[in-house]
Amino acid sequence: MGSAISRRRAICIMAAAAGLPLLGHGGRAEAATTAITWNGRALGAPATLILNLDDKAKAARLIERVVAEVSRLERIFSLYRPDSALSELNRTGAIAAPPADLVSLLGASRDAWEATDGAFDPTVQPLWILYAQHFSAADANPAGPSEDEKRRALSGVGFDKLRFDRDRVVFARPGMALTLNGVAQGYITDRIVDLLKDAGVANSLVSMGEARAIGSREDGGPWRIGLAASEDAGAPDSILNLVNRAVATSSPDGFHFGDSARFGHILDPLSGEAPRLYRRVSVVAPTAAAGDAFSTAFSLMKGAAIRGVCERHSDLGVDLVSTSGAHARFGRIG
Template sequence: MVEAIGRRRAICIMAAAAGLPLLPFAGSAEAGIEPVVWRGQALGAPATLILNIDDKVLARRLINRVVAEVARLESIFSLYKDGSTLRELNKVGALASPPFEMVALLEACRSVWDASGGAFDPTIQPLWMLYAQHFSSPGADPAGPERQALDAVLSRVGFDGVRFNRDRIAFARPEMALSFNGIAQGYVTDRIVDLLREAGMTSSLVNMGENRAIGAQADGRPWRIGLAEMETGSAPDTILEIVNKAVSTSSASGFHFDPAARFGHILDPRRGNVPPLYRRMSVIAPDATTADAMSTAFSLMKPEAIQSFLQLHPEIAVDMVAG
């Protein structure tokens, strides 16, 4: 049986996660501002919004706008929501007049796919379904899918088979399918940050599946983000301090297809399931879209390849725990 998936990433949000200390709130109180906190869902993941704002009526209006925007973006990117744009594309294999947001996200996907040598690839969905269906079948072979089945599915994986522009999206090969699970939560987080900044917010912590800070806390101290291998962990193994940065974490322990926990959710689009290299991979970047995608890509890259990438991108940093 496939385990129920709660959240792809394993990150503890020190500001708001249940059971963890509300560390950033102390500074806000000292500054005379009582934070407004909203908790909900975004693309199936727990979401949290912390606003340092005196005007509670304006805060409520902003939260209502955030909720509406998240719902709108879910109707585009969700793999599971009936009638979503992504589900229609995967079903038909082509889409005319796609939403601007989907084209923008595909452009971001192409950039990370290129930069990671194919380690990040949103066409991974057929491979995910192969493992899910295999381990959901009675008497499933604990060694995983047969090599022949794996090779057949891998022939349908590859971002070079996605053709897109502002007028049309189409798959170049039959039975391809996209999943934005490795990037959409970061993109949604960035869109909410844009919305809040346009409304004049200067101090906020946004978590729509990934975390991004607007400014610092109300008293000028950095926001504090706790990192852990599992979201349900009782305490973080590392605490990051961020201002105007985003953080994303991927962990092989976040979800397994099989009861023996040999086959995890971080699948290599070039080879299929591979042994995890890291227990936790956290990426700090200027935006959540990049942090989200690179945390997945780095999870499949050797340390020397990660180091080479970071030398070319000094704006990005990594905090990882080896396997």
């Protein structure tokens, strides 16, 4: 199989406060007078929290609460922890009395699934397993899985085959499995934002894999977010100004099946293919979960279809770079 999974999106966080330099992925920066920066990980992705607080003790207590909350949510959403609620669901096909956060996230996922006519679909996991198993074989056909194999995997894909409420989550047919990798980092970001707001934080930038701004910078200026198609990009290809908004970025180059770059990890739940339409797709939205889900779906959709979704959802904005290098923007960016 190809290189190990590191991350499927990349966002550079820039100019968090006056004098604060560019933050790389997982790197540290010297904080300005009132900016306190924490770097860690959430669901395997680099995570950053920038707090504009003079009270260092309060900031330390908040960071402890953030770390505990991220850990709690990982025990629900992680695809790779055998003790997570998601892993139990995929093993058994049903769970009773599911965590409230799982039900909430599935509700948000259903909204994105409906808005994108099925392009966003967390039940795509059987297809991902097919590609992973195919390319892990020593004699793997570089052309990818056969059409028959894809059809069989697709028989277990479809969000309409998932039943959920506060009492249970159930797969309606055998062979189904769920991945929340296309939305959970955004959801965790939103939960951390809620935690900080409840604690009275009025100015912060939170990135638990996706970024969301609380208010503006302390000096009144917007938070500046640099966008790039890969974690190791030397510089962002575009910069956004955010105030009380979120941004999420998806790129097929985050992980590849096989030794070539032909098959990225963003798989189409409708066709079973791994199309390469864009170098990256970034979505600005009111919440990080919405941005996360729509950036995943838009990676599979043509420009006209993306524009149509933005016209129906006026709170969304898109900044994307096609495989040819063309840069386009739709909807509400600022």
